[in-house]
Amino acid sequence: MVRAVYPLQRPIVRFSGRLLVYSYMTILAVVFMFPFFWTAASSLKSASDIYIYPPIWIPAVLHWENYPTVFHLVPYATWFLNTVTVVTLGTLGVVISGALVAYSFARFRYPGRDLLFLITLGTMMLPAEVTLIPSYLLFKYLGWLNTLKPLWVPAWFGGGAFNIFLLRQFILSLPHDLDEAAIVDGASYVRILQSILLPLMKPALATVAVINFIFGWNDFLGPLVYLTSPENFTLAVGLRYFDVTPNQPGVPEFHLLMAAVVMGTAPIIALFFGAQRYFVEGVVLSGIKG
Amino acid sequence: MSTIHYIYHILRTITSGVGVSLPRTSLSEPGTSVREIAAGRSLSPAPPASIPQHLIDTLGLKTPARRREAMWGIIFAMPWLLGLLIFVIGPIVASMALSLTKYDVITPPSFVGLSNYVTALTGDDLFWSSLQRTFEYAVVVVPVGLSGSLLLAVTLNQKIAGTSIFRTLYFLPSLTPAVAAGILWQWLFDPQVGPINFLIGSLGLPKPGWLASPGWALPAVIIISLWGVWGGNNMLIFLAGLQGVPAELHDAAAVDGAGRWHRFIHVTLPMISPTIFFNLVLGIIGALKVFALAYVATQGGPAYATWFFALHIYRSAFGYFQMGYACALAWIFAMVLMVFTLVQVRLANRWVYYAGGEV
Numbered sequence: 001m002v003r004a005v006y007p008l009q010r011p012i013v014r015f016s017g018r019l020l021v022y023s024y025m026t027i028l029a030v031v032f033m034f035p036f037f038w039t040a041a042s043s044l045k046s047a048s049d050i051y052i053y054p055p056i057w058i059p060a061v062l063h064w065e066n067y068p069t070v071f072h073l074v075p076y077a078t079w080f081l082n083t084v085t086v087v088t089l090g091t092l093g094v095v096i097s098g099a100l101v102a103y104s105f106a107r108f109r110y111p112g113r114d115l116l117f118l119i120t121l122g123t124m125m126l127p128a129e130v131t132l133i134p135s136y137l138l139f140k141y142l143g144w145l146n147t148l149k150p151l152w153v154p155a156w157f158g159g160g161a162f163n164i165f166l167l168r169q170f171i172l173s174l175p176h177d178l179d180e181a182a183i184v185d186g187a188s189y190v191r192i193l194q195s196i197l198l199p200l201m202k203p204a205l206a207t208v209a210v211i212n213f214i215f216g217w218n219d220f221l222g223p224l225v226y227l228t229s230p231e232n233f234t235l236a237v238g239l240r241y242f243d244v245t246p247n248q249p250g251v252p253e254f255h256l257l258m259a260a261v262v263m264g265t266a267p268i269i270a271l272f273f274g275a276q277r278y279f280v281e282g283v284v285l286s287g288i289k290g
Numbered sequence: 291m292s293t294i295h296y297i298y299h300i301l302r303t304i305t306s307g308v309g310v311s312l313p314r315t316s317l318s319e320p321g322t323s324v325r326e327i328a329a330g331r332s333l334s335p336a337p338p339a340s341i342p343q344h345l346i347d348t349l350g351l352k353t354p355a356r357r358r359e360a361m362w363g364i365i366f367a368m369p370w371l372l373g374l375l376i377f378v379i380g381p382i383v384a385s386m387a388l389s390l391t392k393y394d395v396i397t398p399p400s401f402v403g404l405s406n407y408v409t410a411l412t413g414d415d416l417f418w419s420s421l422q423r424t425f426e427y428a429v430v431v432v433p434v435g436l437s438g439s440l441l442l443a444v445t446l447n448q449k450i451a452g453t454s455i456f457r458t459l460y461f462l463p464s465l466t467p468a469v470a471a472g473i474l475w476q477w478l479f480d481p482q483v484g485p486i487n488f489l490i491g492s493l494g495l496p497k498p499g500w501l502a503s504p505g506w507a508l509p510a511v512i513i514i515s516l517w518g519v520w521g522g523n524n525m526l527i528f529l530a531g532l533q534g535v536p537a538e539l540h541d542a543a544a545v546d547g548a549g550r551w552h553r554f555i556h557v558t559l560p561m562i563s564p565t566i567f568f569n570l571v572l573g574i575i576g577a578l579k580v581f582a583l584a585y586v587a588t589q590g591g592p593a594y595a596t597w598f599f600a601l602h603i604y605r606s607a608f609g610y611f612q613m614g615y616a617c618a619l620a621w622i623f624a625m626v627l628m629v630f631t632l633v634q635v636r637l638a639n640r641w642v643y644y645a646g647g648e649v
Contacts, residue, residue, distance in 0.1 A: 018450060025445060029459040032521060036462070038485055039474045053483045097369040108363025109356070116367070123378050127579060127627055129603050129620040133388065133613050134381035137395075157373025164370060189362045218467040220582040225608060236469045240586050243473050254477050261470045268465050276458070280526060 043067070043258035050255045066259040074245075075231055076260065079238035082148060086223075086234055087216035090152040094159030094212045095205050101158045102167030103193050107179060117168075124161045128221070136225055150226040151219070151234070155212075163208050170204035171197060206278040210271070214279075217268050235264045389617035399614060406618035417619075419594065420602040421626075423508065427598065428577035430512050435519040436566070436573055442521060443528035444554070457529070464522025472586030475514045476501060501588050507595040511584055515577075524569045531565030532558065563642045571634050575627055599623060 042050055044062045070076050105117055139150040158164055174197065182192045198205075223237040230241055242260055272279055364371075389406055393399035410417050442460055446453045463471075478486055479500035487497040498506040535558055543553045559566075581600035584590060590597040590605075603623065607616035 021445070021448065021450065022452075025453075025456045028442070028445075029456055032460055032463055032517070034485075035474055035478055035517065038478055042477060051483050053488070055483060055485050055488055097373075100366045101370040104363045104366035108359055108366065110360035110363040113363065113367075116371075119374070120370070123374070125628065125631060126378070126382070127575075127620070127624050129579075129600065130385050130617075130624050131378060131381035133607050133617050133620065134384035135377065136607075137384070137613070138376075138381070140395075154373065154377050156369065157377060158370030160373075189366070193366075214465065218469075220467070220469050220585070221604075224585075236467055236582075239467075239469045239473060243476075243586065254480075257473060258477065261474050265466050265470045268467070269462060272462075272465055273458075 039258045039261055042255055043262050045255045047253055047255060050253065063255070066255050067263065070242075070256055070260045070263070073256065074238065074242050074260075075233075076238065076263070078231055079233050079235045080263075082232065083217060083234040083236075086148050086151045087213055090155040090216050091209050091212045093152060093156035094163050095209050097156050098159035098163040098167050098208060099193070099198065099201065099205065101164050102171055103197065105164065105168045106171035107176075120161045120164060124165075132221075132225065139226060145226060146228045146232055148227075148232065148234075151216075151222050159208075159212070163212070166208060167201070167204055170201060174200055203278065206275070210275045210278045213271065214268055239264050385617045385620060388614050389621055391614040393613040394611045395613060396611075402614070406615045407622070409615065410618055410622060416594065416597060416602055420597045420599045423595070423597055424578055424580065424599045426508065427512060427515075427580055428574060431515050431519065431577045431580075432570070432573045434512075435516055435577075436524060436569055438516065438520040439522070439524035439569070440528050440566075442525045443532055444558075446525075446529060447532045457525075460521030460525060462521070464518045466518065468518075468582035469586050471514055471518060472583050475510070475517075476587055479510055502592060504593040504595040507588050507592060511580075511587060511596050514583055514587060515580070519573075524573065527565055527569055528562065531562040535561040560643045564644060567634070567638055567642045571631060574630055574634070578623075578627060578630070 041056075041058055043066055044064065045056065045059045045066075046061070046063050049056055049059055105113065105120075135150070135154075136145075139145055142149075144150050144153075178196050179192050182196055187195075218236065219234075220236045220240075223234045224240075227233055227237060230238070233241060239260055243257060388399060390401060390403060391399035392402050392406075446457050446460075466474075478484055481487055481497060481499045481502055484500075486500070491497050500506050500510040539557050539561065540553055543557050548556065579600055580598050581604065584596045584598050584601060585604070588596045590601045599619075600623075603616050603619045606612045606619055
């Protein structure tokens with residue numbers, strides 16, 4: 001309405017306003033991206049360049065050999081493999097067992113179901129610290145300490161309250177007529193899940209998978225508590241181990257540490273770009289885990 | 291119970307507001323099947339269908355088809371029933387019991403009554419100071435983090451080209467693993483040769499010692515957190531909330547002569563208050579649980595300047611192997627978190643507005 005009164009001013013106001021918004025957004029982006037830039041630049045510097053002051057922003061000679069050097073100093077390839085193992089097995093467990101449990105909560109009637117669902121939601125309010133010590137003792141009793149099992153086996157038991165909640169809500173949003181028609185046709189429940197619901201649930205399952213993959217990749221407390229010898233570390237605890245390794249002559253220095261950080265972060269960012277659609281939808285629902 | 295209902299309601303509000311994975315209509319449409327009402331609606335705080343439906347459920351078990359349905363339902367729920375027992379309820383009971391004992395993992399636990407709790411509250415120098423550090427951290431990170439995320443979301447919510455690129459750029463820091471963030475910021479904050487002190491020095495200001503100085507370590511950890519928090523999940527959730535505000539409301543307010551600022555205060559903020567509440571509850575819980583970042587960036591130091599409560603629990607358990615004492619600390623921590631959540635739920639009906647009307 002206001003615009004109609006001053007038609008002549010409109011294009012100018014719009015243009016300068018937009019310029020302002022874009023410069024503001026660009027400045028913010030530069031601030032947010034600077035730590036990444038500094039990390040990448042440092043990872044390509046020589047041992048002598050990194051301590052030069054004032055700082056060298058872009059090294060004249062790019063020392064790509066820093067990356068292979070990391071693999072010689074620490075069992076980085078093993079850490080990477082361990083992380084991929086834990087995260088893949090854990091994500092599979094969450095998706096498969098979570099889908100089964102969500103199906104039960106969404107489509108079946110049995111006594112105690114609503115109470116069970118309330119308890120499930122209630123577990124989301126419990127801080128991990130409370131269950132951490134008994135879980136540690138349980139895994140110690142099972143002889144699982146210093147193995148990868150404590151980090152992925154529990155994921156096969158339903159995948160936790162948040163994932164169950166998200167998948168259940170999704171199944172509830174699917175029309176019930178489909179399963180009912182299948183029941184009339186004599187299909188078993190397993191078959192309904194397999195051939196009707198699971199194909200329709202693909203977007204929700206992808207969302208759950210991506211979120212869990214990223215949380216698993218970044219998890220620190222679990223591996224810190226359960227893993228003790230470096231050859232069993234995941235990347236998160238491995239990076240920290242590399243960070244605090246007592247200084248042998250010349251290592252680890254920040255250029256090598258930064259190369260390790262780049263390699264530990266890049267896969268997650270790559271995954272994000274590949275699965276951005278599922279991730280952005282999912283993360284909006286995932287705050288509960290953060 | 292009411293807290294769970296509330297959280298459930300908020301989750302549902304947000305999941306339906308996003309409208310992507312969980313279509314809004316099918317969750318809130320009246321006249322859906324009885325089964326859906328029983329499943330989806332009975333958790334709303336005033337559930338008219340819940341109790342009768344429950345009776346029907348029980349009675350319904352008399353037919354073979356319903357018995358079969360119930361049996362399969364329980365079979366499908368079995369992984370979680372076991373998981374709940376083994377990894378949640380069992381540990382909760384064990385943790386409560388252990389908190390009343392002295393246990394160093396090697397010798398069997400010995401019952402000591404409430405003395406772990408008494409020690410924590412009266413005889414542990416680091417208990418109150420770590421609690422205080424944690425609150426100092428949260429008092430800054432939560433409001434500054436939330437308002438920053440909201441500001442970014444409002445900026446990105448404009449109908450101009452290129453916002454999705456900026457959204458991605460702002461979001462990337464939150465994907466960085468806490469360990470990686472801790473390490474790379476150690477290097478950014480390096481007092482002698484780091485780029486941050488270079489910038490501060492070239493402005494002619496005194497250079498702080500950052501992570502190495504007792505006075506600056508906490509602000510430094512807060513800055514690292516904010517880098518990850520501002521553009522992270524909160525921003526995306528706010529963005530989804532802002533996109534759910536009907537344009538007609540803005541138009542109507544504009545016709546009445548409200549400027550941008552007034553529309554933001556009187557239209558946008560009330561409409562996204564459920565989203566603010568959601569982010570606030572989770573933001574406080576998340577901030578009070580701060581661990582990995584401080585563990586990596588400062589190891590709680592220097593001089594315990596960043597010795598947060600979660601670090602205190604961790605060291606008692608896995609540094610000193612005082613398992614009983616650590617369980618008592620964990621329960622005190624759980625109580626603190628629960629009190630905070632409950633207070634917020636109680637305060638919420640004063641300022642959270644649900645457009646749908648039903649709470």
